[in-house]
Amino acid sequence: MAIRGSCLCGSVTLEVDRVIGPMEYCHCNRCRKVSGCGALLTVVVRTADYRLLTGREYLQAYDAPILYRPPAFRVTFCKQCGTTMPEAEPNGSTLEIPAGLFDSDIGIKPDKHIYVELKAPWDAIQDALPQLTIREVVKLRTGEELPPDFKLRRHAIPVANQ
Numbered sequence: 001m002a003i004r005g006s007c008l009c010g011s012v013t014l015e016v017d018r019v020i021g022p023m024e025y026c027h028c029n030r031c032r033k034v035s036g037c038g039a040l041l042t043v044v045v046r047t048a049d050y051r052l053l054t055g056r057e058y059l060q061a062y063d064a065p066i067l068y069r070p071p072a073f074r075v076t077f078c079k080q081c082g083t084t085m086p087e088a089e090p091n092g093s094t095l096e097i098p099a100g101l102f103d104s105d106i107g108i109k110p111d112k113h114i115y116v117e118l119k120a121p122w123d124a125i126q127d128a129l130p131q132l133t134i135r136e137v138v139k140l141r142t143g144e145e146l147p148p149d150f151k152l153r154r155h156a157i158p159v160a161n162q
Contacts, residue, residue, distance in 0.1 A: 002015040002016065002017055002051075003015060003016050003017075003018070003019070003102055003104060003106055003107075004053075004102070004103050004104070005097070005101035005102040005103055006101065006103060007055070007058075007078040007080070007081055007083035007085055007101070008078070008081040008082070008083045009078065009080045009081035009083075011054070011055045011058045011078055011080045011081070012052070012054065012055030012056075012058050012059060012078045012080075012083070012085050013052075013053040013054045013055060014050065014051065014052050014053055014085070014086065014097075014101070015050075015051050015053055016045045016049050016050050016051070016097070017049040018045070018046075018049055018107070019043045019044070019045050019097075019106045019107065019108055020044055020045060020046060020094070021043060021044055021108050021111065022043075022044055022111050022112065023041065023042070023043040023044075023099060023106075023108050023109065023110045023111055024041070024042060024110065024111065024112050024113070024114050025039040025040070025041050025110055025112070025113045025114070025129070026039055026040050026041075026042060026113075026114050026115055027039045027113060027114065027115045027116055027118050027119035027120075027123065028114075028115040028118045029118055030064060030073050030075075031115075032118075032120060034075050034084050035084065035098070038119065038120050038122075038123040039113065039119070039123070040084075040098060041098065041099040041100065041110060042096040042097060042098055042099060043096070043097055043099045043102075043106060043108065044094050044095070044096055044097075045094065045095060045097055046093065046094055047090050047091075047092060047093055047094060047095055048093075050086065050090065050095060050097075052086075052088045052089075055078065056088050058078050058079050058080050059076055059077070059078065059079070059085060059087070059088055060076070060077055060078075060079045061074055061075065061076045061077075061087065062074070062075045062076075062077070063075075074087070076088075083101070084098050085098075085101070110127075110129060111129065111130075112129050112130040112131070112132055113125055113129055113130070113131045113132065114132045114137045115132075115133070115134055115137065116131040116132065116133060117133050117134065117152075118134075118152075134146070134152065135150075
């Protein structure tokens with residue numbers, strides 16, 4: 001039975017056959033900005049198991065500046081209500097979907113926090129889930145170490161004219 005999800009206004013609907021995980025709380029500044037929260041909880045699904053049902057015309061994408069290396073950080077959202085959504089036709093074999101989009105139980109629970117060194121100063125992680133740094137996430141996902149000269153770059157904060 002497919003698992004359905006939608007944006008806040010209901011203009012964009014989707015379904016997946018199943019989720020495969022992981023299900024992670026991401027504390028990077030981009031995910032915090034996209035969600036407006038201390039972390040964005042996402043779940044991984046196979047692209048082949050994902051279908052956009054309605055609302056393709058409401059989807060808008062924004063490519064944030066590249067901070068480390070391509071590709072750019074792409075955010076897709078509903079133009080009607082602003083809800084973060086997956087792309088209509090994602091590339092690759094898997095994609096991450098914000099867990100809050102789903103309207104029923106997806107069958108798995110969160111398994112870790114990632115990019116914890118970027119968490120907001122006011123954010124206090126209260127659960128016992130593993131907490132991984134950028135270096136640990138890269139090693140877990142690619143099997144490779146970040147270069148020793150890796151420098152974390154953050155978004156530039158615009159200065160208001162005074």
